[in-house]
Amino acid sequence: MSSSATSSSEDTVLDERQDFTDGLSYPRTPPTSSQVFTTVHSEFGHCGNEDYRYTSRHRAGTPYESYPEQDPPYYILLTTYISYLLVICLGHLRDFVGKRFRHVNYRHLLPWNGYAALNSDFDSFYTRRLKLRIDDCFSHPVTGVPGRTIMLLDRYSTDYNKTMIPTGTRTRALNISSYNYLGFAQGNGPCADAVETSIERYGVSSGGTRLEGGTLDLHQQAEALVARFMGTEDALISSMGFATNSNIIPGLVNKGCLVISDELNHASIRYGVRLSGANVRMFKHNDMQALERLLREVISQGQPKTHRPWKKILVIVEGLFSMEGTLANLPVIMELKKKYKFYLFVDEAHSVGAMGPHGRGVTDYFGVDPNSVDILMGTFTKSFGAAGGYIAGKKAVIDRLRIQGHSFTYAESMTPPVLTQVIASMASIMGITMPAEKPHSSPSLALLRSSSNEATLAMSEADIVPGTAPASALPSWMPLSPVMIDGSDGRHRLSRLAFNARYLNRGLRKLGFITYGNDDSPVVPLLLFHPGKMAVFSRMMRTRQIPIVVVVVAYPATPLVTSRVRFCLSASHTKEDIDIVLRACDEVGEVLDLKQAPGERWPVEEIISRAVEIVRAPKMP
Amino acid sequence: MSSSLQSLELLLAFLSRSYTTLETNFYKIPGSAVVARYVKSSHQNDPGRTLLEVILIIFAIRTLLQSRTRGDQSGKHFIQFDEKEIDELVEEWTPEPLAQPLTPQEQADLASVPVIVGPTGPKPKLASGKTVINLASYNFTGLAGNEEIKASAVDTLRKYGLGSCGPPGFYGTQDVHIQLEQDIADFLGTEAAILYSQAFATISSVIPAFGKRGDVIVADRGVNFAIQKGLQISRCTVRWYDHNDMESLEHVLETVEKERKKRRAPLTRRFIVTEGIFDNDGAMADLPKLVELKKKYKYRLILDESISFGSVGRTGRGLTELYNVPASEVDMLVGSCATGLASAGGFCAGSHIVVNHQRINGTSFVFSASMPAALTVAASEGINILRNTPSILSTLQENIRAVRAILDRAEYITIPSHPASATIHLQIRWPTLQVPMHASNSSSNKPSNPLSVKPRDPPQFDVELEERVLQDIVEEALSQGVMVTRAKRLRGQELVEVRPSIRLAVTAALSRKDCEKAASVVKAAFAKVVGRRR
Structure with missing residues (x-):
C-alpha cells in the first residue's frame, strides 16, 4: 500500500462509526501505485493532480483593484431592514412583557437588592434578542484537528438556544471555517514530530515574562527565523496575536502622534490605539483618495486646537481584511508614503503565509520590498498552525519595542511547543540550506550568542530574497524531514492554497453570488444580507449529506445590511472539496435566493469541469 | 396699456386657477387637513408666529443636512489652505523617527536578560554555559517539566x-x-x-x-x-x-x-x-x-x-x-x-x-x-x-519560610511582601548615612485624595540609582550561580512609580538546602553591592 498514512490514521480518526463513502476521512478515489501521500486525508487532503496548482502573485504593472462591489436589488435591502425591524420590535415587546410578568428571568438586567444591573438590558439587547435566535451557528464545540475536516460535537437545545445539550455523538464535517491557510493544523507530519520532540525536551512552560527569566534559546531562534522569513533586520514575538497589537502599538505612538486607521481594522488595533493615547482618524475602507485627502488635511492642520505639527503619523492597514477578502492597496500606499512621510504599519494577521508566491504576505504578493514598510505585524495562528504573533522591522525599532511595548515586560512569553511549531512550519515554507560540511559542535548556540551579528551576516550572504533557513538557525535537536529541507512541502502548500482561493472566488461569482474581495484571497465572503438567511444557510450546509461547517457573520462585525458567510480556504482542501462547496452553495443559494449578481452565469457542472481554465485566466472568463 | 392690463388679468387668473388646483390637490393628500389645521391654529393672524415656525423648520433642515462626520473641517479651529499651501506644509513637515534608538543603558539592560538554553526549571542551563539555581522564573509548584x-x-x-x-x-x-x-x-x-x-x-x-x-x-x-x-x-x-x-x-x-x-x-x-x-x-x-x-x-x-x-x-x-x-x-x-x-x-x-x-x-x-x-x-x-498532592504546597511554603528566614534579617534588604507570598520583593534598605530616600511623614493623618492615583505622601526614591544598584546585585548573584531578576517595570507608563525591587519566585521544585543557599547568595550580594557604596 503506497499511501501509508491513510491506513495508519486510527489515532486521528476519532469516531468509530466511520462512513467511508463521504470522501471526508478517506479519498473517494484510492491513490494509484505511483502516488505517495504522507498526510492523513481528513487533516490534509490528498491531491495528486499537478494542474490544480497556482501562484498567488499580483500582475506587475497593473493597478490593484478588488472586484467591484455589487449592490443587491432594492427589494433585498428593503426586506433586510424590515426583518431587522421585525425582530427588534418583537424583542422589545418580549422584554416589556417579560420584565413585568417573569421577573426572575430578568433579574440580572434589573437593579436588585441595591446592586445595579450587571449588564444593562439595552447593551445586551442585540445579544439576547437577535443573536440568541441563531446561537446554534456560533461557538459550536469541536474536537480533533481543525484541518481539512473537523469533528463536531453534536448538540441540541430545548429552550431556544439558552442552553445547549450535547448529544454525545460526533459529526465529521468539511471545514472551510478555520484559519488554516497553509494546512499546518496537523497531528501528524514533520511539524508535529518536531513539536513532540520539543515537548519531551522542554516541557510546556517558558516560565514568566521575557525580561524576567522567561527567555529561552528557542525565543531567540524563532525571532531570528521570523526576521529572516520576512526579510527584515529583526523581529520580536509575543504569545498572543490580539495582544501583539494591543501591547505593542502603545510602544510606537503616544500623545501628540496621529494614527490613521482603515475603518475596517481589527478590534485589536483599535484597542491598542486607544491604550496608546494617540489621536485617531479613520478613512473609508481601502479608499486611497480618501486617505490622501485625509493626509493633506491632517498634515496641514496639525494637532487639534494647537495646530502644532504632529510628532509622527502612523498609518495602520491590514494586509488582508478578514471580513472583506480585500487586500491593502500597497503599491499606492507606498507612493503616498514617499510623498507624505508617514510611517506604515501593516497587520498581516491573515495574509502572512497565505499571500504571495513565497508566502511572505502582501509585500511578497505586490513585489514590494518588505524593508520599505516600517512595521510588519502578523500572527502565527492562521497560516502556521500555532499561536501568538510577531512584529518585524528595523532593529532599532524592534529593540525599542522590546523595552517599551508591554509584552516583554509584563506578558508571559511564548511556550516551547508553540515556538517549535512556528520554527518548523516556517522552515518548511522556506526550505533549509544544509551546511556543506559537518557543522561545528553546536550551531544553534553560536547563533544565539550573537544573534544580531550572525543574522545580519547571514542576510547579506543570501542575495536571493526571500532566502532559505540555514540549518544552523534551527534547533539542533529538531528532526528535519526531506520535504522540509528541499522546500517542496512549502511550495506544495502555497500553490494548492493559491489554486483553491482563486477557484472558489471565481466559481462563486460565476454561479451568480455577490462576493467581496480579491480573486487571490483565501478569505471569501459571500453576501447573504438577511439576518434570517445566516442561520438557514449555516444549518443547511451543516445538515447536508456531506456536512460543511461555515462561519456566518453579521452586525456588529459587518455593516448592518451586509450579513455574510465567510469561507476560509486552506491548502489542505482538494479540488474535489471545493467542488463539494460549490455544489452545496449552488443548491442552498437557489433555495435562499442568493444569486443576485448581474452578469453571465454558468451552471455548476460547467464551472467544475472548466476549473483550471477559470483559475488560470488573467481576467475572469 | 390695455394689452398690459389684459395680460396682467390673464396672469392673475392663471395664478388663482393654479392656486385652486393646488389647494384641491393638497386636500386630496391624506392627512393634509391636519397640516392645514396646524398652520391655521399656529398662525392665529400673527405673521410673527409663522415667521418663527418657518425659521425653526429651516434650522431643523439645516441641522439634518449638516455632515456629522467631518467635524474637524467645519470646526472653528479649521484653517482653510489652498492646494499649494498644503503642498508646502507637507513638504516642510518632518516627523520624529518612529523609534528612538536605545541608549547605552537600555542596550545594557536588554543584553543583561538571561537566556535559558533548554528547558526552564529549578536548575536551568544558561547561554553562558553555566547551570544556575533559578529564583527568577515562575514555577511555584514545580509543574514545569513534569x-x-x-x-x-x-x-x-x-x-x-x-x-x-x-x-x-x-x-x-x-x-x-x-x-x-x-x-x-x-x-x-x-x-x-x-x-x-x-x-x-x-x-x-x-x-x-x-x-x-x-x-x-x-x-x-x-x-x-x-x-x-x-x-x-x-x-x-x-x-x-x-x-x-x-x-x-x-x-x-x-x-x-x-x-x-x-x-x-x-x-x-x-x-x-x-x-x-x-x-x-x-x-x-x-x-x-x-x-x-x-x-x-x-x-x-x-x-x-x-x-x-x-x-x-x-x-x-x-x-x-x-x-x-x-x-x-x-x-x-x-x-x-x-x-x-x-x-x-x-x-x-x-x-x-x-x-x-x-x-x-x-x-x-x-x-x-x-x-x-x-x-x-x-x-x-x-x-x-x-x-x-497537597504536599507540593507545603513544600513551597517551607521553602518560602527558609528563604524569608535568611533575608528578613538581612542588613540591606526591606521586604514588603507577605510572609506566605511565593514572590518575594527585595528593596534596598539604605544605610542611614546615605539618604536617597526619605519617607516624609509630616502631614500623615489626612487621607489621600481618592480622585488622584498619587497617594498623599508618596515615598521618595531614586529610581535610576536603585535600578542600577539592583542590577549590580542581580549580576553579582548570577556570578555566584543564582539567577534572580529585577521586577521589570515600564518607567513612565505606570500610573504610580513602583519602588524598584528584586523579585524572587520561590519554587517547590528546589530543595530546602538549595533555597537557603540561594538566599544566602542574594543576601551576600546585597551586602557586597550596597555595602560597597558606603
Missing part, C-alpha cells in the same frame, strides 16, 4: 494538532477548552469559568466587559499594569484607595456613597478592583475584610489572583482557600494558568451570568484564537496534580 504533563501534552498534540486555528465563536471551542473551564470552576468552587489565551490580556478585557462609562470603580493604588490598562479602557470613574489599606478603602467607599446621595445620581454598577497577592510588591489583600466591605456597600469584587492562584492555600487554590472564603463571594476571580499552572493563558471564574457575558463582551476572548489544545490539557493536568 513528566505526566508532558505525556498528556504529546497525546493531545497527536489528536488535535497544535493551534486551535480559530476564535472560540467560530469552531475554536474544543472539548478540551470546555473541560479546562470546568476544571477551574470545580477547583475553585465557582459556577463557571472562561479561558483567555494570555494571562496579561485577561483582566484588561474583564474590567471593560463590565465597567462602562459612568460606572464606579474603587481600586487599590498599587494594582498591576494590566489592571491599570483595563481601567483605562473601561472609561469608568475610578476612585483610589491607599495600597492594601482597608480603612482607606472604607473611607473611599463612604465618600463615593455620600457623593452619589448628594448628587442624587442613579444607581450605577460599582466595583472594587484589587489583587490577591500584589504583583508589584508581594503584599497580600485582606480578603475577608474586602468581602465584608463589598457586601456592606454593595459593590462587586474583581480580584486578580494572577500571583496567588497556584501558590497559596492548602492545594494552591489561592486566597479564597487560604482565608477560607467561598470563591463564589468573589464576583470575578481572575487568575493565570501561565503562572499558576506552568502552562499558558488566563481565566476569569464567577457565576454563569458573569462568564457568559464575557463570551460576547470580553474583547480579547472574542477576537483572539483560543489556546492550543496541548497547553489547555497541560493546565487541566496541572490542576489534577495540585488537587491530589
Whole structure:
C-alpha cells in the first residue's frame, strides 16, 4: 500500500462509526501505485493532480483593484431592514412583557437588592434578542484537528438556544471555517514530530515574562527565523496575536502622534490605539483618495486646537481584511508614503503565509520590498498552525519595542511547543540550506550568542530574497524531514492554497453570488444580507449529506445590511472539496435566493469541469 | 396699456386657477387637513408666529443636512489652505523617527536578560554555559517539566494538532477548552469559568466587559499594569484607595456613597478592583475584610489572583482557600494558568451570568484564537496534580519560610511582601548615612485624595540609582550561580512609580538546602553591592 498514512490514521480518526463513502476521512478515489501521500486525508487532503496548482502573485504593472462591489436589488435591502425591524420590535415587546410578568428571568438586567444591573438590558439587547435566535451557528464545540475536516460535537437545545445539550455523538464535517491557510493544523507530519520532540525536551512552560527569566534559546531562534522569513533586520514575538497589537502599538505612538486607521481594522488595533493615547482618524475602507485627502488635511492642520505639527503619523492597514477578502492597496500606499512621510504599519494577521508566491504576505504578493514598510505585524495562528504573533522591522525599532511595548515586560512569553511549531512550519515554507560540511559542535548556540551579528551576516550572504533557513538557525535537536529541507512541502502548500482561493472566488461569482474581495484571497465572503438567511444557510450546509461547517457573520462585525458567510480556504482542501462547496452553495443559494449578481452565469457542472481554465485566466472568463 | 392690463388679468387668473388646483390637490393628500389645521391654529393672524415656525423648520433642515462626520473641517479651529499651501506644509513637515534608538543603558539592560538554553526549571542551563539555581522564573509548584504533563501534552498534540486555528465563536471551542473551564470552576468552587489565551490580556478585557462609562470603580493604588490598562479602557470613574489599606478603602467607599446621595445620581454598577497577592510588591489583600466591605456597600469584587492562584492555600487554590472564603463571594476571580499552572493563558471564574457575558463582551476572548489544545490539557493536568498532592504546597511554603528566614534579617534588604507570598520583593534598605530616600511623614493623618492615583505622601526614591544598584546585585548573584531578576517595570507608563525591587519566585521544585543557599547568595550580594557604596 503506497499511501501509508491513510491506513495508519486510527489515532486521528476519532469516531468509530466511520462512513467511508463521504470522501471526508478517506479519498473517494484510492491513490494509484505511483502516488505517495504522507498526510492523513481528513487533516490534509490528498491531491495528486499537478494542474490544480497556482501562484498567488499580483500582475506587475497593473493597478490593484478588488472586484467591484455589487449592490443587491432594492427589494433585498428593503426586506433586510424590515426583518431587522421585525425582530427588534418583537424583542422589545418580549422584554416589556417579560420584565413585568417573569421577573426572575430578568433579574440580572434589573437593579436588585441595591446592586445595579450587571449588564444593562439595552447593551445586551442585540445579544439576547437577535443573536440568541441563531446561537446554534456560533461557538459550536469541536474536537480533533481543525484541518481539512473537523469533528463536531453534536448538540441540541430545548429552550431556544439558552442552553445547549450535547448529544454525545460526533459529526465529521468539511471545514472551510478555520484559519488554516497553509494546512499546518496537523497531528501528524514533520511539524508535529518536531513539536513532540520539543515537548519531551522542554516541557510546556517558558516560565514568566521575557525580561524576567522567561527567555529561552528557542525565543531567540524563532525571532531570528521570523526576521529572516520576512526579510527584515529583526523581529520580536509575543504569545498572543490580539495582544501583539494591543501591547505593542502603545510602544510606537503616544500623545501628540496621529494614527490613521482603515475603518475596517481589527478590534485589536483599535484597542491598542486607544491604550496608546494617540489621536485617531479613520478613512473609508481601502479608499486611497480618501486617505490622501485625509493626509493633506491632517498634515496641514496639525494637532487639534494647537495646530502644532504632529510628532509622527502612523498609518495602520491590514494586509488582508478578514471580513472583506480585500487586500491593502500597497503599491499606492507606498507612493503616498514617499510623498507624505508617514510611517506604515501593516497587520498581516491573515495574509502572512497565505499571500504571495513565497508566502511572505502582501509585500511578497505586490513585489514590494518588505524593508520599505516600517512595521510588519502578523500572527502565527492562521497560516502556521500555532499561536501568538510577531512584529518585524528595523532593529532599532524592534529593540525599542522590546523595552517599551508591554509584552516583554509584563506578558508571559511564548511556550516551547508553540515556538517549535512556528520554527518548523516556517522552515518548511522556506526550505533549509544544509551546511556543506559537518557543522561545528553546536550551531544553534553560536547563533544565539550573537544573534544580531550572525543574522545580519547571514542576510547579506543570501542575495536571493526571500532566502532559505540555514540549518544552523534551527534547533539542533529538531528532526528535519526531506520535504522540509528541499522546500517542496512549502511550495506544495502555497500553490494548492493559491489554486483553491482563486477557484472558489471565481466559481462563486460565476454561479451568480455577490462576493467581496480579491480573486487571490483565501478569505471569501459571500453576501447573504438577511439576518434570517445566516442561520438557514449555516444549518443547511451543516445538515447536508456531506456536512460543511461555515462561519456566518453579521452586525456588529459587518455593516448592518451586509450579513455574510465567510469561507476560509486552506491548502489542505482538494479540488474535489471545493467542488463539494460549490455544489452545496449552488443548491442552498437557489433555495435562499442568493444569486443576485448581474452578469453571465454558468451552471455548476460547467464551472467544475472548466476549473483550471477559470483559475488560470488573467481576467475572469 | 390695455394689452398690459389684459395680460396682467390673464396672469392673475392663471395664478388663482393654479392656486385652486393646488389647494384641491393638497386636500386630496391624506392627512393634509391636519397640516392645514396646524398652520391655521399656529398662525392665529400673527405673521410673527409663522415667521418663527418657518425659521425653526429651516434650522431643523439645516441641522439634518449638516455632515456629522467631518467635524474637524467645519470646526472653528479649521484653517482653510489652498492646494499649494498644503503642498508646502507637507513638504516642510518632518516627523520624529518612529523609534528612538536605545541608549547605552537600555542596550545594557536588554543584553543583561538571561537566556535559558533548554528547558526552564529549578536548575536551568544558561547561554553562558553555566547551570544556575533559578529564583527568577515562575514555577511555584514545580509543574514545569513534569513528566505526566508532558505525556498528556504529546497525546493531545497527536489528536488535535497544535493551534486551535480559530476564535472560540467560530469552531475554536474544543472539548478540551470546555473541560479546562470546568476544571477551574470545580477547583475553585465557582459556577463557571472562561479561558483567555494570555494571562496579561485577561483582566484588561474583564474590567471593560463590565465597567462602562459612568460606572464606579474603587481600586487599590498599587494594582498591576494590566489592571491599570483595563481601567483605562473601561472609561469608568475610578476612585483610589491607599495600597492594601482597608480603612482607606472604607473611607473611599463612604465618600463615593455620600457623593452619589448628594448628587442624587442613579444607581450605577460599582466595583472594587484589587489583587490577591500584589504583583508589584508581594503584599497580600485582606480578603475577608474586602468581602465584608463589598457586601456592606454593595459593590462587586474583581480580584486578580494572577500571583496567588497556584501558590497559596492548602492545594494552591489561592486566597479564597487560604482565608477560607467561598470563591463564589468573589464576583470575578481572575487568575493565570501561565503562572499558576506552568502552562499558558488566563481565566476569569464567577457565576454563569458573569462568564457568559464575557463570551460576547470580553474583547480579547472574542477576537483572539483560543489556546492550543496541548497547553489547555497541560493546565487541566496541572490542576489534577495540585488537587491530589497537597504536599507540593507545603513544600513551597517551607521553602518560602527558609528563604524569608535568611533575608528578613538581612542588613540591606526591606521586604514588603507577605510572609506566605511565593514572590518575594527585595528593596534596598539604605544605610542611614546615605539618604536617597526619605519617607516624609509630616502631614500623615489626612487621607489621600481618592480622585488622584498619587497617594498623599508618596515615598521618595531614586529610581535610576536603585535600578542600577539592583542590577549590580542581580549580576553579582548570577556570578555566584543564582539567577534572580529585577521586577521589570515600564518607567513612565505606570500610573504610580513602583519602588524598584528584586523579585524572587520561590519554587517547590528546589530543595530546602538549595533555597537557603540561594538566599544566602542574594543576601551576600546585597551586602557586597550596597555595602560597597558606603
